[in-house]
Amino acid sequence: MDISPPPSPAPAPPPPFPVLGVAAPLVVSVAVWAVTRSPYALLFAALGPVVAVAGVADQRISGRRSARRAERESRAAVVRLLAEVRARVAAARVALRSRAPSAREILDGGANPALLWRADPGGDGPLPMALGTGEVPSGMVWRGDPEALVPDADARDGHGTLLRRPLLRSVRRRTRRVPAGARSAAAASPHDPARWADLVRWVPDAPVLVSVTGGLGLRGAPALVAPVLRGVVVQLVHALPPDDLRIASRPAGPEWDWLQRLPHAADGLREERAGADRPATEPIATGEPGAWAIRLALGGREVVLAAAPLVESLPAACRTVLDVRSPGTARILAADPASDGPAALGSAEPAAPVLPADGDGVPVPRLTRTGLVRPDLVSLTEVERLADELADLARRRGLAAARAPLPSRVPFADLLAAEPPFAELPAVDEPVAGDPARSAPGLAAGEGSGTARDRVPHPRRPGTLAAVIGVGHDGPVSVDLVADGPHAVVAGTTGSGKSELLVTWMTALAAAHPPEEVTVLLVDFKGGAAFDPLLVLPHAVGLVTDLDGQGARRALESLRAEIRHRERVLREAGARDVDDPAAAGVLPRLVIVVDELAALLADQDGLHEVVADIAARGRSLGMHLVLCTQRPAGVVRDAVLANCDLRLSLRVNNEADSRALLGTVEAARLADAPAGRCLVGAHGAPARPFQVAVTTAGDLARVAAAHATPVPVRRPWLDPLPASIPFAALDAVPPLSRRGSAIPASGAPAIPFALVDLPAEQRRAKAVWCPATDGHLLVVGGPGSGRSTCLRTIAASAAVAGAEVVHVPSDAEGCWDAVAGVVARIRDPHGPRDPLVVLADDLDVAVSRLGPEHQAALLEGLTAIVREGPHAGVALAVAGRRAGGSLQCVTAASGPPVILPLPTRQEHVLAGGESRLFDARATPGAGEWRGERIQVATPPEVESASARRADGSRAPVPADPAPRVFLPGDAVHALVTPSSAAAVARLRERGVDAVEAALIPPGWCADQPFPGAASDGVGFSTRAAVGHGVPVGTGRAARPRVVVGDPDAWLMRGPLLADLRRAGHVVLEGCTARDARTLLRVREVPPPLAPIPGRAWLVTSDGDVRRCSWPPATAPPPDAPVQGEAPAATALPEEAAAPAEAAAPAALPADPPRGAQPAGISR
Structure with missing residues (x-):
């Protein structure tokens, strides 16, 4: 906070003499006299100077009056500022004392009773402790002249008004002429006037607070440091209850026996002495006289309080060191972060704070102004009396009972032995290799400090999901997702026992509640092997693993539908939530267990919104989350973590993870603990350690047999779509x-x-x-x-x-x-x-x-x-x-x-x-x-192509898409082929009269004798037939006649081709579609031809272009249609359904023969 001085009144400048005011009346008077020649006019000349002098005097009197008034106001502002600063300094002193009462206040009864055993060592902030009193920073900064002096407090009247003006200005002038070194010495003298900067910055006689969690070392003679060390212990045992502070070791000697009488003393309190520069975790050497060490277990952290004659003899764990020089004076030493041992301060003005700022207006305690502190000295008699008083108080509050040590292994069967109906069930045990004794300490009949209700699972009652999952210091440990939740977070590194904890928890939940009350959905993104044994429980509705990414997404998306389903069921039942009596027996609670939440969220985008929705509305709908991950702080969002009041942590890698989940670093101290050692906390309460029970396959079978039901529980999602659907x-x-689709027409x-x-x-x-x-x-x-x-x-x-x-x-x-x-x-x-x-x-x-x-x-x-x-x-x-x-x-x-x-x-x-x-x-x-x-869906089975129709008739056989062409002998036909000579020879071998187009004489037409006629088998030629008046093509000896040429030849004989098209057929064999369009002079593209030898185009006399097979047939079939007409379109046969498509695509159905005309329509 900045403190600025009030503005000082500035002296008013003297008023100037009015020269013009004096000269103007003189000029006017002389002018009047010159005109009137009256001596009275000269009197006006004297009037101007008189008025001017009177005005100047009046201004000076008025200025002095204003200056005195401003000076009084300035003095009053200084007095108010002084009172405000002193009030703030006093408030800062009170605030510091309220944070950590001194040992003297505790022993004299001046400490606030509410501060007894009130501190929480598991928080993120340090635990303050008062080393003594001294001048500490106030947190205020003087923004005025650093050499300005505070007014004399005695020069005031009863109302606080200064009676005399302090000579601040003259004093400031004098101090400016004093050398810097002399000025500093003068400022430090108590007899010199105080400076505003010192008054504002420092709080005198205030507690000097340090963080005890960093360790404390005292250097000095044993007679000097022992009373100071006793005072530090007094503050700690007053601030922390026995459950949060345990004294693990004590110095040797009868003068320290009082530590054994404190309720904070741990069982088996050992004696040790401080050694030279040793880690806090090692035993301290005992060779040096006057070296003492007290080790404390503070919320999972180890704190060392040590004393030695030399600084070098103190352990490195002591980050705060106090040099006790005399009974009433000590100097604070600071540790160099770059070195292992403490080093003396080089300056009386420290820069680094010991405790962080609170942000609530309480000043930040730092090292003192001069580095000196007045420590509290406590006698041996005083601490012995305090130890007896605290021990008596602990017994009255029930905090002094002996606690049983945690077992290293707890069989789950021992937790169920006392609860019906499991007591009457035959045991189903499976031996485990290397399994130690099955009984855990404190679980046998009649043993343990807890009652029967504490040792067995809670009775079944509505509105609870209590389950016993392990054994703590005071007996069995039970967790309840309804009372402690509604959701839970489990943390732990690989190998710490997270999966075993979840298996035991779900087994205990199933043992205490039937499937009608609770069901379990398991999500394991480590392959699913850890949760496979739980599938024997009738409570398990399914297991989702990362091995099936799409199945996992599908199952997790169903959780949104489960939320809507539960809302709908509760609304229909008229219930506000699942605990409403109207919803009794309607909905079982659903526990969703997620192992490796980080892997699940990384694999499934957008799932965090689903988790957040369940976390927000799960309590009323009966949906509970158990989220397991290695680092909750970096995985679980604040919106989800805020609804997870039940928190469990096994071993974690660092203190930050433990503190983020439980508010304590104890989970990071479980490195040497056996697997399954866990800490549990609910609703911000201090975390309690316990050992997780070990569940065997026999335990699971026993629980499953007790809750066997013929009707499976309702699953929150449907099975994935099968690979084959009828x-x-x-x-x-x-x-x-x-939505938005039009309604189909009738x-x-x-x-x-x-x-x-x-x-x-x-x-x-x-x-x-x-x-x-x-x-x-x-x-x-x-x-x-x-x-x-x-x-x-x-x-x-x-x-x-x-x-x-x-x-x-x-x-x-x-x-x-x-x-x-x-x-x-x-x-x-x-x-x-x-x-x-x-x-x-x-x-x-x-x-x-x-x-x-x-x-x-x-x-x-x-x-x-x-x-x-x-x-x-x-x-x-x-x-x-x-x-x-x-x-x-x-x-x-x-x-x-x-x-x-x-x-x-x-x-x-x-x-x-x-x-x-x-x-x-x-x-x-x-x-x-x-x-x-x-x-x-799989298509239905259909009849084969050879099957009969429903009316008994066979399905018609489709026509050949390229029937072999038949050339009637009553006309002359044309063949377009690239190799005309070879085509002529092949045709003649088949008994067809053929001639090349180049040999046809000009002017020849189809009605004239064919130039390429040859004798038939009976010696009758076409030419002879024509000469005897026999119609060509009507006699038995009529032979087909074909004119053959390549595309170029036919282009030259275009009229001949046009003449032949009028009465006969034109066949294009081995030609391109471009040749066909050029010769036929058409725009339409002819139908494509399959790459089969003999495929050709047939152009009928009516201009239709069709496919055909070449060479021609020697005789028409008996049922052949009239030449020039296409075979009638026939229906496709029904094909048998084929199996799913193989690697190579196949036509559907198998390609049947097709006619030349467009066909394939099935009616």
């Missing part, structure tokens, strides 16, 4: 509700195809594709992901819904024909408008097999289906390996895609999925739709 199972669940098909997992709602639904509202459907998945199975399921479901189905094969010819047939149906104004579902598997692969011209044409057909299909009742379901590329036209017009397993998370996200739903270990058929996890 198609009929979709009828048993409701459809997935979608008659529009609704096609269910998968089961949806809704863990956040604790239910399942079926995924229903409604083409009328959802648009087209895109199924994306990698190899072996179940794309084909999904389309088969959609086909079966669409058939059940009354829709027609078209399967688009994955081969080039079949894909082209199916798309062309659907486009023709859409654009036929008189065609059917019944719902039609087009299924295309591996459509992106089929498109990639086509040439550039056919790709463009096929994508144009797909675009037509996508855009025009919905108006004609046509819906498209496409399956591919990726959403972009050739399927972009379908992706843009489709609804949310069905995303089946993909190789990487990036591909999953690019396909439109959510990153959190990616599962690298997903099974075929598992995927995502509309942001929810799904499992595609």
Whole structure:
């Protein structure tokens, strides 16, 4: 706090003489006299100076009066400031004394009785102790002249007004002329006037406080340091109760026997002497006379109080050292942080505080102004009387009872031995290798200081989750998540016994409460092996591990639904919380045990909000958290930790972790303790040590048998979706509700195809594709992901819904024909408008097999289906390996895609999925739709292709997509092929009259004799037949006639080709689509040809371009249709359902032969 002096009155400057005021009347008087020549006018000349002099005198009188008034006000302000400073200094002295009463005040009875045994050694702050009295900093700073003197206190009247003005100004002038060294000496003299800076900064005769937790060392003769050391012990035993302060060792000699009589003395108090520069944890040497040491156990910390004739003989643990020079004078020595031993102060003005600031206005105690202190001296008689008084007080308060030592191992069976119904159950014990005696001290019948209620689990009663989990100094230790919670935090390093504690706790909980009262959800992110034994308990609702990341996320998301479920149940029961009598028997309490919380939160994003929600509302809903981690301070947020009043800690690595959880560092001192040694605290109470019981498989079996129930307890989540779901199972669940979706029109098909997992709602639904509202459907998945199975399921479901189905094969010819047939149906104004579902598997692969011209044409057909299909009742379901590329036209017009397993998370996200739903270990058929996890149903079994229909008839056999061409002999035909000479030879071998186009004479037409005619088997040629009047082609000896040429030759004989097209066929074999469009002079792209030898295009006389097989047939089949007409479109046979898609994609169903015309529509 800054203290500033009041402003000093500034002397008023003397008023100036009014020269103009004197001169102006003189000038005017002379002017009047000059005009009037009257002597009276000259009298006015004397009037001006007289008035001016009178004004100056008046101003000076008024200035002196104002200066005196300002000086009186300044003196009054100085007096008020002096009183305020003295009041603040006195208040600071009182505040310091209230923090730590001195030994003299304690022994004389002047200490506040409320301060007896009131301190908490487990807090973060130090424990103050008074070394004596001295001048300590006040926390105030003088902001005025550092050499300004305080006014004489005697020169005042009864009202505090100064009677004389102190000569501060003259004194200040004199002190400025004094050398600096002389001025400092003069300021230190008690006979010199006090300075404001000293009065403000220092508090005289105030307690000099230090932190006792840093250890204290006293240097001096034994006769001088012994009374001071006794005074320090008096302060400590007065401030701390026996449970928080234990005297572990004492100096040797009868003059220290009084320490044994204190209630703070530990059992087996040992004697030792101070040694030279030894760590606090080692025994101290006893060779030096007059060296003493007292070791204290203060809240889990060891504090050393030592005395020695030399500073070098004090142990290094003494961070505060006092040099006792005389009975009434001692000097404070400070330890150098860079050295091991203490060093003397080099300055009387210390800079480093011993205790931190409180922030509540209490001044910060530091070293004294001069480094000197007046210690309190305590006689031996006084401390002996005090020891007897404190011992008597401890007995009256029940603090002096002997405490049993903690056992190193506690069998859990001993905790259950006395409680029915376990006492009547046959023992189910399993020997444990190296198991010591089963009985723990204090647990046998009739032993121990606790009552029967303390030694056995609490009786079952509503509103409690009490469970006995170990043994403490006073008997069995019970924890209650309801009374002490509602939530708990468990800390401990690896190997400290956290998992054993949790197993014992849950077993004890199950032993004391039936499954109707409490259930347990286990979450283990260390693999789950630690909690596997607990699954035999009927209370266990499940185990979640880090081995199944998606299953863990799904189970933990269900906790939100569990919160809503419990809220709904309590509201329906009319209960305010789970303890309300109206909710009796309605909801069991749910204990959620999480081992390795840090790993869980790192693996599951956003889970901390769920934990915080349960922590905030769990008490009323009957949901309790047991969070286990190695470092709670860095993992559990304050919002969660604030609701975890029950805290347990096993061994931790550092004091900060122990203090953050329990408010004490005792958990960091358990390094040498046996595994399972634990500290428990609730609602801020001091932590108590106990030994965790060890649970065996026999104990678990015994508890499970006692609470066996034929009806399993309700689980807070559903099982994960199975890898295989029958198609009929979709009828048993409701459809997935979608907010904002339009209602399908009457008659529009609704096609269910998968089961949806809704863990956040604790239910399942079926995924229903409604083409009328959802648009087209895109199924994306990698190899072996179940794309084909999904389309088969959609086909079966669409058939059940009354829709027609078209399967688009994955081969080039079949894909082209199916798309062309659907486009023709859409654009036929008189065609059917019944719902039609087009299924295309591996459509992106089929498109990639086509040439550039056919790709463009096929994508144009797909675009037509996508855009025009919905108006004609046509819906498209496409399956591919990726959403972009050739399927972009379908992706843009489709609804949310069905995303089946993909190789990487990036591909999953690019396909439109959510990153959190990616599962690298997903099974075929598992995927995502509309942001929810799904499992595609298995399609029903269908009849094979050879099976008969329901009416007994066989399914029609589809036509060959490229039938072998038959060339009638009543016309001349054209063949376009790159190798014309070889084609002519092959045709003649098959009995066909063939000639190259280059050999046809100009002007020849089809009605004239064929230039390449050859004799048949009976010696009758075509030319002879024509000459005898026999119609060509009507006789038996008529032979096909073919003109053969390459594309270039036919370009030169364009009129000849046009003449042959009018009556005969044109076959293009081995040509490109560009050749066909150039020779035929058409814009349409001919249908694609499979890479099969002999595939060709047939151009009929009516201009239709179809596929055919070459070379031609020698005779038409008996049931062949009339030449020039395509075979009638036939229905596809029904295929047997195939298993889930293998690694290589296959067409769905198997590609059947197809006719040249667009076909593949199944009715």
